[in-house]
Amino acid sequence: MNPVWLVARWEYIIRIRSKFFLVSTLLMPLLIVGMIFLPVMLLNSEDVQGLRLAIVDGSGEWAGQIGQLLDERHRTRDGAPRYPRYVLLNENRHGQRAEAAALLEAGVIDAYLVVEPEFITTGEVSFVVRDQGRVFEQEQLRRAVQSAWTRAAFQRHQVDPELLATLKQDIAWTSYAVRGEDLAVSDEMQAFLTPIIYVLILFFAVFLSSQILMRSIITERSNRVVEMLLSSITSQDLMTGKILGLGMVGLTQMVIYLLVTSLAGAGRGVELISAGGAGYFVLYAILGYFFYAAIYASVGCLFETEQEAHQVTGLLSLIPILPLVFSSYVITHPDALVVRAASFFPPLTPFLMIIRLTVTEVPWWEVAGTVLVLALFTVLMMRWAGVIFRTAILLYGQRVTLPEIVRWVKAG
Amino acid sequence: MSPSDSQGLDICRLVKTFDGLVAVDKVSFKVEPGAIFGLLGPNGAGKTTIIRVVMGILGADEGEVRYQGHPITRLESRRFGYLPEERGLYQKTRLRETLIYLARLKGLAPADAAGRVDAYLEQLELQEYAQKNIRALSRGNQQKAQFIAAIVHQPEVVILDEPFAGLDPVNQIILKEIISELQAGGATILLSTHQMEQVERLCQAICLINRGRVVLDGSLAEVKDDHSLSGQGEQRVEVTFDGSIPEGVDRWLAVLETRDSTVTGELKRDLAPTLKGLVDLGRVLEFKVREPTLEEIFISAVKEPEA
Numbered sequence: 001m002n003p004v005w006l007v008a009r010w011e012y013i014i015r016i017r018s019k020f021f022l023v024s025t026l027l028m029p030l031l032i033v034g035m036i037f038l039p040v041m042l043l044n045s046e047d048v049q050g051l052r053l054a055i056v057d058g059s060g061e062w063a064g065q066i067g068q069l070l071d072e073r074h075r076t077r078d079g080a081p082r083y084p085r086y087v088l089l090n091e092n093r094h095g096q097r098a099e100a101a102a103l104l105e106a107g108v109i110d111a112y113l114v115v116e117p118e119f120i121t122t123g124e125v126s127f128v129v130r131d132q133g134r135v136f137e138q139e140q141l142r143r144a145v146q147s148a149w150t151r152a153a154f155q156r157h158q159v160d161p162e163l164l165a166t167l168k169q170d171i172a173w174t175s176y177a178v179r180g181e182d183l184a185v186s187d188e189m190q191a192f193l194t195p196i197i198y199v200l201i202l203f204f205a206v207f208l209s210s211q212i213l214m215r216s217i218i219t220e221r222s223n224r225v226v227e228m229l230l231s232s233i234t235s236q237d238l239m240t241g242k243i244l245g246l247g248m249v250g251l252t253q254m255v256i257y258l259l260v261t262s263l264a265g266a267g268r269g270v271e272l273i274s275a276g277g278a279g280y281f282v283l284y285a286i287l288g289y290f291f292y293a294a295i296y297a298s299v300g301c302l303f304e305t306e307q308e309a310h311q312v313t314g315l316l317s318l319i320p321i322l323p324l325v326f327s328s329y330v331i332t333h334p335d336a337l338v339v340r341a342a343s344f345f346p347p348l349t350p351f352l353m354i355i356r357l358t359v360t361e362v363p364w365w366e367v368a369g370t371v372l373v374l375a376l377f378t379v380l381m382m383r384w385a386g387v388i389f390r391t392a393i394l395l396y397g398q399r400v401t402l403p404e405i406v407r408w409v410k411a412g
Numbered sequence: 413m414s415p416s417d418s419q420g421l422d423i424c425r426l427v428k429t430f431d432g433l434v435a436v437d438k439v440s441f442k443v444e445p446g447a448i449f450g451l452l453g454p455n456g457a458g459k460t461t462i463i464r465v466v467m468g469i470l471g472a473d474e475g476e477v478r479y480q481g482h483p484i485t486r487l488e489s490r491r492f493g494y495l496p497e498e499r500g501l502y503q504k505t506r507l508r509e510t511l512i513y514l515a516r517l518k519g520l521a522p523a524d525a526a527g528r529v530d531a532y533l534e535q536l537e538l539q540e541y542a543q544k545n546i547r548a549l550s551r552g553n554q555q556k557a558q559f560i561a562a563i564v565h566q567p568e569v570v571i572l573d574e575p576f577a578g579l580d581p582v583n584q585i586i587l588k589e590i591i592s593e594l595q596a597g598g599a600t601i602l603l604s605t606h607q608m609e610q611v612e613r614l615c616q617a618i619c620l621i622n623r624g625r626v627v628l629d630g631s632l633a634e635v636k637d638d639h640s641l642s643g644q645g646e647q648r649v650e651v652t653f654d655g656s657i658p659e660g661v662d663r664w665l666a667v668l669e670t671r672d673s674t675v676t677g678e679l680k681r682d683l684a685p686t687l688k689g690l691v692d693l694g695r696v697l698e699f700k701v702r703e704p705t706l707e708e709i710f711i712s713a714v715k716e717p718e719a
Contacts, residue, residue, distance in 0.1 A: 003517055010513050014505055224500035228561060230469045231494035232517040394469065 003233040007241025008248065015212060015249045025253050028204045029260035050074060050137045051110040051129070053085040054100045058117035063087040065148040066113075074140055083141070104130060113141070120152055195331055195355040198281055199324055201257040202354055206289045207317060209250030210296040213242060214309060217300030217393075226393055235390040243293045243382075250289055254282070280357045280367075287374045288350030292320075294381035301392040302400050323351035334360040343370050346377040384409050419480050420445040420600055421466070421569060427474035428461050434624055435461045438475070441619040441629050443569075443602055448595055450611040450632075451604040453621035454714050459604045460497055462621070463571055466602070467494050479569065490519045493567035497574045497604070499558050503547040508533065510546060511560055518565035525564070532560040536586065552583050559587065563594065570594055571602045576610055588614065608707040618706075620713055627713045636703055647683070650676045650700040651690055658694035665690075673697075 001009075015021050057063040067085060074082035086109065088096040100112035111129035119125065125145055129138065154164050175191075176183040220226040229238055258278055295316060303309040323330060330339050334356040343352045349370050356362050391408045392400060421443040428436040436458045443449040453459050464470040466477050468484060477484050479491075502510050508529060515525035533539045536556045541549055549557065555578055563570055572591070576584050591614060595601055605611060611618060612632065619629035628635055649665065652674045661667060664686045665677030679686050683701070690696055704712075 001516070006513070006516055014502075018504075220502075223503060224496070224498045225502055227464075227469065227496040227498055228494070228501075228514065228558070229517065231467045231492070231496070232490065232514070234468075394464070 003237045004241040004244065007229075007233070007238055008245035011216065011242050011245025012248045015246065016252065020212075021249065021253075024204070024208050025256055028201065028253070028257050029264075031200065050082040050140070051134060052108070053083050053141070054088055054103055054109045054112035055085055056088045056096045056100050056112060056114040058115065059119070061152075062115040062119060062145075062148060065151070066115075066144050069144040069147050070141070073144065101128070104128065110134075111141075113145070115145075119149065120156065123149060191359060192331060195358040196327055197261055198354045198358060199327060199351050201254060201261070202281070202285050202288065202350060203320060203324065205250040205254040205257065205285060206292050206350070207320070208253065209246045209289060210292045211313070212249065213246045213293055214296040214300040214313065215306060216242060216246070217297060218303060218306055218309060221301070221393065222304055230393070235393055236386050239297055239386060239389045243290065243297060247286070247289050247293065251282075251286075254285060281354055283371065284350040284353050284374070287371065287378055291346060291350075291374065291378040291381055292316075294378070294385035298385045298388040298392075301389050302405075319347045320351050323348055323355065327355060330355045331359050334362075340366065344373050346374050349374045387411075420447070421602065422478040423462065423466065423475075424478060425475035426462060426465060426472050426477070428458075428465060428470065429473055436465070436472075437624040439621065439624070439626055440475075441626060443600055444617065445600050446595065446598055447616045448591065448601040448603055448614050450615035450618040451602055451621065452606075452608075452611065452618055452710060453627075457621040458624040459621055460573060463494075463496075463573055463602070463604060466571065467492060490565070491568045493518075493562040493565065493570040495559055495562035495570075495572045495575055497577070499555075501546045501554060501557060501561070504545055506543050507538065507546050507549065507557055508542040511557065511564060514561040515564040518567075520565050528564050528566070529560065532564060535590075536560060552579055555579055556583065556586075559590070563590070566597075567599065569600045569602065571604075573604045574606070575603070576605060576607050584610075608705065608710060612706050620710060622714050628709075632706075635709060636706075647679050648676060648702045648704070649679060649686070650674060650698070650702060651696060652698040654695035654697050660693050661690065663689065 055063040055066060063085075064087075067083075067087070070083045070085075071081045076082055086100075086103065088099060097114060100109070100114075103109045104112060110131065111127065114126040114128075116122065116124055116126075127138070127141070151164065154161070220229070226238075233241075258281070296313065299309050299312050299316075303312075329336075330352060333339060339352060339356065342348050343356065343366065353362070353367070353370050357367070387409050388405060423439060423441050423443075426436050426439045427434070439458070439462060441449075451459050451462065461470065465472045466484070508526075511529040511533075512522070512525045515529060516522065520528065530539070530542075533542055536559070538549075538553060538556060538560075541553065546554060546557065559575065562572070570591075575587060575591075579587060588610070591601060591603075603611065603615060615632055617629070617631045618635060620627045628638070630638070648668070651661075651665075655673060657670055657673060657675050661675055661677070664680055665675065666680055667675055667677040669676040681689075687696075687699055690699070
């Protein structure tokens with residue numbers, strides 16, 4: 001068997017059965033499933049009791065209506081009202097406010113609503129809440145008050161109640177995305193989640209594999225296995241075998257992640273991963289892996305401990321985090337000039353192109369161009385990594401400087 | 413015999429520099445086929461660099477390494493076995509599978525590799541650790557495992573860099589037996605060690621390197637002869653007189669030690685006139701020329717350039 005494949009097979013087998021692989025492979029699907037099902041879980045949190053509320057109603061007209069709307073719309077699983085409330089009716093509204101504040105202070109209620117007697121004309125409502133973080137519940141309350149006000153306004157202007165019912169009806173909105181000459185029905189959640197999930201999978205697969213590669217080289221150097229290996233095979237074969245073997249580990253992880261994502265999406269009735277999308281994903285992921293693997297392999301040769309190496313790789317991993325940080329912008333502006341230009345910057349290419357390809361129709365020449373540029377730089381990085389690997393792999397106890405590395409690369 | 417006619421290992425005018433520092437400077441020596449050859453030298457002399465160049469791990473700046481008359485290629489280096497000085501094994505993998513992997517890198521087929529690994533594990537009494545992680549093995553056992561990795565493919569040339577370092581006396585004997593067995597099987601062995609007594613027992617020829625240059629080389633007997641009877645005035649003799657040591661001995665010997673009627677010293681002149689002169693001084697009961705140990709030759713040769 002070719003020594004490159006022997007090394008690749010060895011690296012693959014020993015990593016695949018390690019606890020680290022098992023843990024890291026399980027964590028990512030958990031994250032994906034969490035992202036997909038978290039909104040549902042949040043909605044289900046209506047099962048528990050909401051804010052305990054006091055309504056200070058100066059006119060006595062609103063508390064009943066608001067309460068009725070809240071009870072109609074929001075109940076816990078056992079049928080109880082989600083917003084239990086005290087209604088404080090008195091024209092002395094300043095006194096009632098003080099009473100509500102005292103109840104809040106005593107912890108009897110979580111919030112109070114002050115509806116002014118002139119509410120029907122001013123539309124002004126005050127809301128005092130202890131915990132500002134309960135935004136979902138505040139929104140539910142705001143909508144109930146808004147509905148009560150709208151209903152009253154319609155009655156005041158003697159608008160037909162049937163018209164009101166019609167106006168309250170949701171329109172049938174269907175989104176379509178252009179896919180070649182066809183239109184495909186799109187889902188907002190799908191449109192937003194899919195690129196982020198793709199980028200997360202890519203990030204984990206590329207960087208976990210590259211980190212393992214670097215750790216493997218550092219370990220072989222520090223425990224001195226490397227000299228025994230180099231007496232049997234060339235440094236180029238060793239490096240290529242390791243990169244291929246750990247690339248296969250990353251590919252295995254990606255396949256698992258993509259399957260889990262597809263299944264989780266199907267569980268919600270959404271096609272998160274399409275065959276075409278997965279094809280592009282694998283192409284950019286493979287090129288991206290080789291690009292970063294070459295860098296990490298070089299770093300692994302230059303340091304004798306992981307701690308030293310992490311000083312460099314910590315900075316390196318900030319680069320691909322950029323697309324993650326700016327993913328919202330890239331998703332909403334996939335054709336912006338800055339995004340298109342950044343797509344040709346090899347360290348960012350895989351991440352940006354994966355996002356763009358899932359949310360928009362990228363011109364073929366941009367796909368071909370980015371693939372070509374990334375492939376060229378990947379070949380270059382692999383060649384440089386080969387020179388650095390060959391030169392530095394047996395250098396012990398020496399701090400290698402950047403000018404030295406540049407000199408090796410020029411000489412190599 | 414020209415280099416191309418040799419059937420052994422020829423190191424021809426090897427030069428290797430690191431960032432302008434000459435680590436190996438025009439080093440040449442020959443290792444005859446089937447011999448055990450000692451490559452000696454103090455720390456930093458350039459031995460490991462020479463070995464790495466022989467194994468193809470490092471490239472030479474000048475000169476070449478030939479085996480059986482031809483420059484060594486990477487493929488041919490699979491016919492070589494190598495136990496590096498800086499050695500180690502994977503710690504979290506099982507012993508047997510690791511050795512099979514290393515054997516396969518040397519070109520053995522899977523079944524062949526497994527069979528030979530099993531045989532060596534038994535011979536070196538490591539079979540009980542075969543399925544254990546290597547980190548569970550003692551340091552000595554790990555060294556035995558590394559030795560198996562170096563010879564499992566039954567190489568034609570075995571290069572052992574400090575093979576006895578860290579081994580207890582019992583395991584040193586086992587290792588020596590295996591080295592002798594390898595030689596009996598026709599292998600050529602290049603041995604680098606600081607343990608001179610092992611070199612004297614095992615090696616037929618040596619090459620002493622200091623500061624990247626060959627200081628002396630040849631068969632062990634030649635080297636010793638050169639240092640005992642070469643008339644260089646440094647050969648030690650031990651003379652026992654009948655009665656007390658007569659006056660005037662220091663005309664012939666640089667006296668190192670006197671004990672009763674015996675004097676030990678280094679020859680100031682050639683052997684024959686010295687003996688005649690001493691006999692003229694008094695009745696000589698015994699005149700012994702003491703052969704220098706390899707260690708003494710080593711120390712003397714290494715010190716010479718500094719003088």
